Each structure stands twice: as structure tokens, then as C-alpha cells.
Amino acid sequence: MGAPMVPNLDDRVAGPFWQAANEQRLVVQRCDACGHLRWPPLSGCPDCLDRSATWVDVAGTGRIWSFAVYHRALHPAFGADVPYVIAVIELDEGPLMTARYTGPAPLVNDQVEVFFESLVEGVTIPRFRPRSD
Ligand code: ZN
Numbered sequence: 001m002g003a004p005m006v007p008n009l010d011d012r013v014a015g016p017f018w019q020a021a022n023e024q025r026l027v028v029q030r031c032d033a034c035g036h037l038r039w040p041p042l043s044g045c046p047d048c049l050d051r052s053a054t055w056v057d058v059a060g061t062g063r064i065w066s067f068a069v070y071h072r073a074l075h076p077a078f079g080a081d082v083p084y085v086i087a088v089i090e091l092d093e094g095p096l097m098t099a100r101y102t103g104p105a106p107l108v109n110d111q112v113e114v115f116f117e118s119l120v121e122g123v124t125i126p127r128f129r130p131r132s133d
Contacts, residue, residue, distance in 0.1 A: 012043075032054055085106060115128070
């Protein structure tokens with residue numbers, strides 16, 4: 001069995017995303033020049049190419065935009081989890097976020113909310129589940 005794939009909290013681009021997850025906050029980058037919200041973390045804005053951005057909190061709610069059921073683990077560390085669902089979530093603020101979905105069989109447009117799962121000491125992963133309200 002391989003070791004879990006652990007995000008690099010010190011990564012220059014993506015590190016702040018994982019640091020926020022450790023604090024149970026979901027964040028995306030907002031371009032300082034045009035205001036575009038983006039995920040995954042990038043060093044430049046895909047809309048205007050500006051290289052400055054600020055991390056901002058999002059509500060952690062959205063809808064399932066697409067999903068796939070994995071019957072073979074992407075990594076040996078996930079071998080015990082199959083089958084599992086990887087979903088593309090359209091956050092209420094707009095960005096698309098790829099994450100594990102946990103819950104009954106999903107449908108496109110299902111309302112979901114983030115929750116945070118501790119993977120190993122110091123590393124927390126955002127995941128999504130059906131919205132509770
Ligand atoms: Zn921009």
C-alpha cells in the first residue's frame with residue numbers, strides 16, 4: 001500500500017487552499033485586477049492574465065455539475081474506498097471545484113455542502129455531501 005497523497009501546505013500556489021482547509025474554511029482565489037473567482041489554484045488569472053490574487057472564503061455550498069463513480073482507485077491509498085464518487089461542484093459563487101462526494105447516489109443539480117475530513121495529522125480535505133437544510 002502506498003502512503004496517502006498528502007497536499008503540500010507550503011506550495012507557493014496551492015498551499016493557502018490547504019492551510020484554509022485545516023481551519024475548516026473553503027477558499028478560492030479572486031483576481032485583484034478583474035475580480036474573477038477561480039479554482040483550482042493558479043499563478044495567473046485565466047480571464048485577464050493578471051498575476052495578483054487574494055484568497056477569499058466561499059460558503060461551501062453549490063450543486064453537482066458532473067460526477068464519476070470510480071471503481072478503480074486513482075491511488076493505492078484509496079483502494080479500500082472503491083467505489084467512490086468524484087464530483088465537479090459548481091459553487092454558489094461560480095467556480096467549479098472537483099472533490100470527493102459522500103452520500104446517496106448523486107444526480108446532476110443535487111444541492112451539496114462542504115464538510116472537512118482529517119486525512120492525517122495536519123492535513124484536512126474538503127469533501128461534499130447532500131445539503132442538510
Ligand atoms: Zn483577472
